[in-house]
Amino acid sequence: MMSEQPVQVVLVEDDDVLRIAAKQTFMLADVPVADFPRAEPALAMLAAGSAAVVVTDVRLPGMDGMELLQQVHAIDADLPVILVTGHGDVRMAVEAMRLGAYDFVEKPFAPERLLEVVRRAVDKRRLVLENRALKARLASSDEVAAIIGDSAPMRELRRLVTELGDTDVDVLVCGETGTGKERVARGLHAAGRRHKGNFVAINCAALPESVFESEMFGVEPGAYTGATRSRAGKIEHASGGTLFLDEIEGMALPLQAKLLRVLQERVVERLGSNRLIPVDCRVVAATKLDLAAEATAGRFRADLYYRLNVVSIALPPLRERSEDIPRLFAAFCQQAAERYSRPLPELSVELFDWLMAQDWPGNVRELQHAADRFVLGLWRVNTEIAGSGPNSLAQRVAGFELSLIEGALRRSGGDVAAAAEALGLPRKTLYDKLARYQVDVERYRAG
Known part of the structure; x- marks a missing residue:
């Protein structure tokens, strides 16, 4: 913390x-x-x-x-x-x-x-x-420290990653889309003795069945037309390091059987070869579904589920740790400002309050994209931040704030300094709000 x-x-x-x-x-x-x-x-x-x-x-x-x-x-x-x-x-x-x-x-x-x-x-x-x-x-290169959040679930998560990192136990990471499952996998890799080895990430749902064996197990010359040289597969490349199987629930059942054998025996057989090659890798799998329920329903192999589920880590959705949102958003804004060579916009308490009130169905990934748009100036206060409907809470709060500002200007005869004093705001803050709401101060001076 x-x-x-x-x-x-x-x-x-x-x-x-x-x-x-x-x-x-x-x-x-x-x-x-x-x-x-x-x-x-x-x-x-x-x-x-x-x-x-x-x-x-x-x-x-x-x-x-x-x-x-x-x-x-x-x-x-x-x-x-x-x-x-x-x-x-x-x-x-x-x-x-x-x-x-x-x-x-x-x-x-x-x-x-x-x-x-x-x-x-x-x-x-x-x-x-x-x-x-x-x-x-x-x-920093500390992947564990980069798991951001000071809420109780995130402190416990960092403790687990640190404790499990230096073991060879296989881990199943569960969580909704965008909760940071790969970040946890990288943290486990970096925190252990395998950190000098390769971290090999595979999106199981995106790997076509036709190239599964050659990509995962490797290939020897002559295995198929166009195979002219030996090539190690992803699993072999992960030997000495960590194999990260993302979206494991998306792997077809026939391919699950082939993967299970490798995980049990810790050997691979390249396509076109009869030689067994030992592999020594730690396996971290990630899923957004309840694999136990998927296995019961016959959509996922039960034996593979039990092989992967040696230790399970559940990631909370962002809506259940909203107190972490300000720090996450600030960090993502900092990254975006550097990536796009843009100045870092002012981050206000009002903005953080609004961010914390949202559900964020896309979780941390959605929040990061929002930060990118904010830094790029693509987030308009009167549209996205104010809410999608005319009666949204954020829009009603903005309307109430505008009415207070206009009332203070009316009473002060357009004297911005006096209005700021009456509202208890620094002058610069009031000027920023006047610009945001496009308030014409001269109109109040004339009246």
């Missing part, structure tokens, strides 16, 4: 009274805080990847808040910096936002206002750090 270091507030304020008061506000809210009267020592404790949010006064002795903002972003461009400005420093605040400040709070301010802004920044920083950790996990 990914460790979560608490995000700490780095508070910079040269006024002792204000600094102590702000520190007490954070401490009473159980928000970790380190306070400094100057920017230089605060900057010294920050590094790329720091679990921190900076809250700094603009006017400081020595390095001021604006310079601190630039220095912090030179270290880590995603580290949130909140500026505290004096009354009348609006021009400076606008410049700070242009330079990438997360938000600014104008003096005098209520402690609740500062705490609200900081909590949003902490949530954003935590999400950024989790996304980076996921990227590192996916980039």
